[in-house]
Amino acid sequence: MSVKGFIFDLDGVITDTADYHFEAWKNLASNYGITIDREFNEQLKGISRMDSLNRILEFGGRKTEFTEAQKEAMAAEKNGEYVKLIEKMTPEHILPGVLDFLTELKKHNYLLGLASASKNGPVILERLNLSGYFDTIVDPSLLAKGKPDPEIFLTAARQLGLKPEECIGIEDASAGIESINKAKMFSVGVGDKESMKEANYRLSNTSELSLEKILNRLS
Ligand code: BG6
Ligand code: MG
Numbered sequence: 001m002s003v004k005g006f007i008f009d010l011d012g013v014i015t016d017t018a019d020y021h022f023e024a025w026k027n028l029a030s031n032y033g034i035t036i037d038r039e040f041n042e043q044l045k046g047i048s049r050m051d052s053l054n055r056i057l058e059f060g061g062r063k064t065e066f067t068e069a070q071k072e073a074m075a076a077e078k079n080g081e082y083v084k085l086i087e088k089m090t091p092e093h094i095l096p097g098v099l100d101f102l103t104e105l106k107k108h109n110y111l112l113g114l115a116s117a118s119k120n121g122p123v124i125l126e127r128l129n130l131s132g133y134f135d136t137i138v139d140p141s142l143l144a145k146g147k148p149d150p151e152i153f154l155t156a157a158r159q160l161g162l163k164p165e166e167c168i169g170i171e172d173a174s175a176g177i178e179s180i181n182k183a184k185m186f187s188v189g190v191g192d193k194e195s196m197k198e199a200n201y202r203l204s205n206t207s208e209l210s211l212e213k214i215l216n217r218l219s
Contacts, residue, residue: 086127
C-alpha cells in the first residue's frame, strides 16, 4: 500500500519542549516535597498532563493523598508555568532538519497530521509558524486513552481520510512508538537505541529526517 500521509508527534520531534515540561513539573513537585530528576522525566515523555502528575505523586509516595479537584488544580498550576515558558518560543526553536523535511513532504503532496498528547500543541505550532503545514491536529482532550494506546494515531489517520497502513508515524518517546506500532503504521523513531528499540526505523536526531531514506526502508 502506498504512503499518503505522515503523522507527527510534537514535543521532541518538531521542537524540544521537554526541558520546559521538566522545569515546570520539577517546581510543582518540589512544592509537595517531591524531587524529580531528568532521568525520571524521561518516563513522562508522551504522557498526558494528568498521567504525568499521577506518576510524580506515585514516585513521591503521595499517590492517594489528593482529591481529583486538588490534582486538577496542581496540573493547572504546572501548566500555568509551562505556558509562560512557551511564550518565549519562536521559529528558531524548530529542531534541525524539520522545516526542510516538512517542506519536502508538502512538495510531494503528502497529508500531514499532528498526534501530540499536548493540549498546547496548536499554540506551539503557531509560535513556530508551522500551523500551515498541517492538514489536521488531533485534539487530545477528546481521546479516551493516551499513548501507548493507538487511539491518537488512528484518530489522526481518520481525520486525514487515510487508512492507518497509508500513514507513517514519527515519535521520540517509547510510549509513542508503541502507539504507532499498535496502529499498524510504519514507525520512525528519533532517539537513542534503547528507547527506540521498537521503532521500524531509527534516527539519532531530526537532522537525519529524509523522505527518500524513509521510503527506501519501506520497500
Ligand atoms: C506530550 C509531552 O507531548 O504532551 C508530555 O511529551 C506532556 O511531557 C504531554 O505531559 C501533555 O502536554 P500538555 O501541554 O497538555 O500539558
Ligand atoms: Mg514526544
